[in-house]
Amino acid sequence: MLQVRVKPGIEDRIRGFFPWIYRPEIASLSRKPKKGELVVIRDFGGRFLGYGYINPEVSIAIRILSFDKNQPITPDLIKNRIQEAYNYRKQLYINSNAFRLVHSEGDLLPGLIVDVYDEYAVVEFTTYGMNLFRETVISSLVDILKPKGIYEKANLTACKIEGVEVSEGVVYGKVPEEIVIWEHDMYYYINIPHGQKTGFFLDQRNSRRFVRNLVEPGSRCLDVFCHTGGFALNMKKMGANEVIAVDLSDLALDMGRRNEQLNNLSGIKWVNANAFDFLKEMDRKGEKFDVVVIDPPSFAKNRHALPNALRGYKELCVRGLKITKSGGYLAVFSCSFHVTEQHLFEVMTQASYDVKRQVRVIAKTFQDKDHPWILQMPNTLYLKGIWVEVI
Ligand SMILES: C[S@@+](CC[C@H](N)C(=O)[O-])C[C@H]1O[C@@H](n2cnc3c(N)ncnc32)[C@H](O)[C@@H]1O
Missing domain, CATH: 3.30.750.80 (RNA methyltransferase domain (HRMD) like)
Structure with missing residues (x-):
């Protein structure tokens, strides 16, 4: 099998179960690798570190599947x-x-x-x-x-x-x-070939449930970036008087409407709009809500996109805070791999300062437990949400 030696200093990270080796960290290869080929990884002195596969054309050149000498990749x-x-x-x-x-x-x-x-x-x-x-x-x-x-x-x-x-x-x-699938006591249509991701945002299962704790009968609620209505349907189920659900995708909104019928609910307003424009408009009109959930797509597909992404999240926090009633609740999520929990807290802090609305954190939620993350790679905790009460 192709043998790879890593540069001195890299071995400790690998022994600590970090599963990636970047291209510049490779010291030598026993021969020219083929794309996808299996490799044995060794430290600079030749001691075994793990088994993985290599793609010499990309920055994360080796991904390790086994750190155990007796468990080669088969x-x-x-x-x-x-x-x-x-x-x-x-x-x-x-x-x-x-x-x-x-x-x-x-x-x-x-x-x-x-x-x-x-x-x-x-x-x-x-x-x-x-x-x-x-x-x-x-x-x-x-x-x-x-x-x-x-x-x-x-x-x-x-x-x-x-x-x-x-x-x-x-x-x-x-x-x-x-x-049709079920989640808790709700049903959802899933369109595997044409839907986003693999068909549904499974990672938000626990948060879709959590929002129920905040909705009182008669509340006015807003689900921004609603996709097929995950939050909106749960809000309505709890007896919200008015629920507005906003997304840019016609397919998602159409499935949302049908999800509403499927669950014997009615009265959700499904709005096709750019979420940023919609939030601005709500603010301009002085509209206020008891519960606002903002769950955008990833804004930072790579490290370089981070500053722009943070500006985007801050804008969403600012707009969200402005349209949440005193005593109401706002949740903002980030599913960007490169945006940390700390980043999200910082933008909410800055937004609170800018709009002069004091907030109290009532919860943090993350991707649900069937999306396990590994300690050595904090970024694998990619989905984080901050839930605040606006005082
Ligand atoms: C992370 S998903 C939301 C998942 C949803 N909360 C759920 O529980 O299923 C993000 C959604 O944002 C929508 N979207 C992307 N850009 C948008 C924009 N500028 N304005 C409104 N919706 C947008 C996508 O169509 C997608 O449905």
Whole structure:
């Protein structure tokens, strides 16, 4: 197997279970590597550190799957990891028939995402190395889940950065255009082929539940960047008098309307608008809400986009604070890998100062527990939300 030695000083981080090696950290290779090839990683003196796969064309050149000399990367290792991920989900008692089964590094399977929607699975290969295991992954999912169908979603990062020739479509059995899943006591339509991400924002499950604690019968509520209405539906379910749900996607809004009927609810106002313009307009008109949830898409796709992203989050905090009643609640989320919890707190602090509204933090929420994160990579805690009471 191809042997890689890392530069002196890198070994401690790897022994501390950090699973990435950047291209400039490689000291030598036993020969020219092929893209996606398996490698043995050694320290500068030749001592074993781990097994991984390499893509010499990208900045994160090596991703490590095993730190154990006796556990080389084989199809069996991949299958066992998927089985372990499944066993872990089963004991989480997720109150839904839709969950993330494999969360890349969080399940020691870098480059692999698998979401399960009832009897169907959706798979994404985000690295060249993992894509080479696609047959093993798909046959393992068939054995473990016994699904009716598996759909592969194209991942743009994989395509653009890793050079994977992504394909999209059914890779096993049959997958209908639309299915219905349940989460807590609510039902949602999922459109796997045309929906965003793999079809649903599974990571917000716990926050969609949490918002119920804040809604009183008769409240006036706002769900900004609502997608198919995750927060709006829960607000209405708790007896909110008025709920406005805003998104730019017609498909998401249409599914939101149908989700409302599916759950025997009515009266949500579904608005197709740019969230920034909509919030500005609400402020200009002096509108006020009891509960405001702002859950935007990622603004920082890479490190360089961070300053602009922080300006975007600050603007959302400012606008949110201005339209929340005294004694009301505002939640702002970031799902940007590069925006930390601390960044989010700082922009909320600055916004509170700017608009002269005092806030009290009532909760922090994160991606739900089927999206495990690893301690050595704080960024894998990518979804964070701050919930404040506006005094
Ligand atoms: C993170 S998702 C929201 C998930 C949602 N809260 C849920 O629980 O399912 C972000 C949403 O923002 C929408 N979006 C993106 N840019 C937008 C914009 N400028 N204005 C309004 N909506 C936007 C996307 O269509 C997507 O539905």
